[in-house]
Amino acid sequence: MKQLTITQRPNRWDEPFGPEMSNADVDKIMSMPPFADMDEAQFPKSIPLRSLLKNDCRINVYDDGDIIIREGDYGSSAFLILNGEISVALRSLPRELLGRTPSKKKNWFELVSQIWGNSPVPEARNYHEEIKDTDTTGARVDREGQTRIFLQDIPRILSPDEIACMGKGELFGEMAALTRSPRSATIFSNGRSELLEIRWQGLRDLMKNSPAIREYTAQQYRDHSLNSHLWETDLLDGLPEESIDAITKSIEFKSYGDFDWQNKFRTMSKKDVASQIDGEPIIAREGDYAEGLLLIRNGFARVSQRYGDGHRTFSYIGKGDVFGMKEILNNLSPNPPTQSPIPWQYSLRAMGYVDVLFIPTPVVEQYILPDLDPKVKAAYSTFHRTSSSSPTSSNAMSSEMDGDRIETLVQRRLINGEQAMLINLDRCTRCDDCVRACADAHDGNPRFIRQGPIVGNHMIAHACMHCTDPVCMIGCPTGAIAREHGSGVVNINDRTCIGCGTCAQSCPYDNIRMVEVFDREQRQLVDDNQLPIIKATKCDLCVDQSGGPACQNACPHDALVRLNMREVDVLSQWLAR
């Protein structure tokens, strides 16, 4: 008879975001906007508003200068100012000022001990060991035992015009939390402040059930985030502030597609290519008047052109890329001068969920083109109708990658990967050294499968790609799956994972596996009802080890590489090797 260890089955709110949140705290929050105006009946019985506030929120107190969020961090919570004031740094601060520490790596002894110390039991867990929080980025410890980094002598670091202030009742950090993108600015406390931190699962449910929060969030974005997003765009780099302000006033913010695109992806991917393309929302249609410039704020868009009765995929663009510049430049200075204005030469379609910033043509001509770098202008001016090079940006497809490959990568949404595992099957001897190395680095458990879709003679293996849009993070009830500080690696906290399988089902690429777990004595861990405890597992890019991913390091034939699919030039070079 199999030996079992009975343990408690975890639930969504077993680990509240703020264990010290009390009913009195919830009452206080409910009396303040926007919660005071919310209708509790709009929330489902399984997720009542009061429980959501109690379990998915916590109250943080900050002293003067305390850094609340750091630019570049991958955060998963939003903040509502309950009392006091906060300051937003409008420019990037030096790294050392932000108290950043690297992810904890295994030391030399821990690395070496993996040779003999790996468990012979698959998926063994040491739950009796205390997990210590090693994210020590603070310079002092506050009265709640929280480590805080604080900025000293702020006037020396930032001038008054480099700071924007926010006060009571204002919300920030919500766009980064919801779009799973890095924080766009560093924010610190201006005097003493009290903030309600809402983790993104709670924010998601608040937005879903409260139209007021939904509209509020959209307005906040326009007021606070849009400007910094424009500063980030390469094309607008170097423009005077007055131009940026003028652009901000005229910009239109548009969204296309479905935020939860991954739920429909599996069904859609079974359809033929033509049907899939027809099903994608049109952002710009080939042949329509080129009425402005489109900046991709988030997500991916397909660039296609009519071919016969169908549409052929030329390229894909993502965050930071622009669409329509060639047409605007061409129409501003037509060659020959008598040529009529040309319409959009390509169609742009939303793949999944896309945020777009639309700048009308007159604004582009007045504020962007005069200050545009001549080299950049020249690059965009080159327009070959039959060329396979993208009409969009420097992240475009190079002429070395054939259309079929591009189409396959786009159709399967593999372009989402920032660390996709590509295996050149013409060099791979199927020795599985990569799998063994992965297992050695993970206590004897490999975290990927050497199988996956094949594009030409390359396989994209079932290893977590640490996507630009990590949809696996949607729906995690505990926040166990999150992006790590600094590295950007999407990692799963084994401790807080409740094994619900939401991430595994959300992942469009089947790169997350649910496993039953055991203790070191080979006894299966089960709950009170004798049901096995399950955990989500996936590639973590060997984030706790120096030297990068073990798989790539272990391949003797240079057949395996981890690549960012957005770096199309590098991808083309590697595929053509």
Added chain:
Amino acid sequence: MNSTKVESITRRRLRHIGIFLSALALALSLVWLQHNSLGDTGFSTGYVLLGAVVFLALYSLRKRLSVLRFLGSSSAWLHLHIYIALGSFVFFLVHIGFRIPQGPLEQLLAVMFVMISSSGVYGLYITRVYPKRLTATKQEYIFEQLPVQQRALMLEAKQIVLQASTQSDTLTDFYMSRLLPFFTQSRSLWYLAFPTGRTRRELMQDLRKLDRYLALELRPSAMSLGRLVQKKDDMDFHFALQGKLKLWLFFHIGCTYALLVLAALHTVLAHAFDGGLR
């Protein structure tokens, strides 16, 4: 996350060949100088050879220590392994004086060295050629899962035939006489050594010939069986080639341990019996 630099394989190969030839030329020059100085090149070439063999043997250890990333990538080690192996073969010829050694131990050592070198060259060949042949099948199989998958295929074929048997015996008879052995039995040793598509082509041809004897409603079943034949043949092909890719390494590494023991013994004896005029 950092972006990856992609170097052309051809450029890298040319660079490595250049370095290798330069290093080999330098080493041989030193041996030649020593020889012209009436020095005993036997010990110097012998120790170079011993050092090279030990280093070459260390590669299999490096593969087991993949967690120690500071040791360098496996790819870098393989490149060094190939070039040092080539250089060691040259030194081997110099060491034995370009003639067959005398003495049973030395002869055994020489035979072992040649065997390992030959298996290394064979391995280099198959690791460059076989992957492309495997990729050409357009299917990927994991070696250890093949028996399970082949069994599933066999059951699927059986199911198709059982369903067809309710209408006619023609397909069933064909299955029993031609396809059942193909699906249930292992391929011959000759096939595993030299896999070809001959059996597949014959079976497919016979299936096509059978078509005119089948009722219309049974032809899809015959087509399905044809697809299964192709799939089974692909699996067998993968089994043969992947098996050889694993087996040669087993042989290559196994012989290396024997060589190390013989080399150590030879070193001891060479010193013990190193009399000669001084």
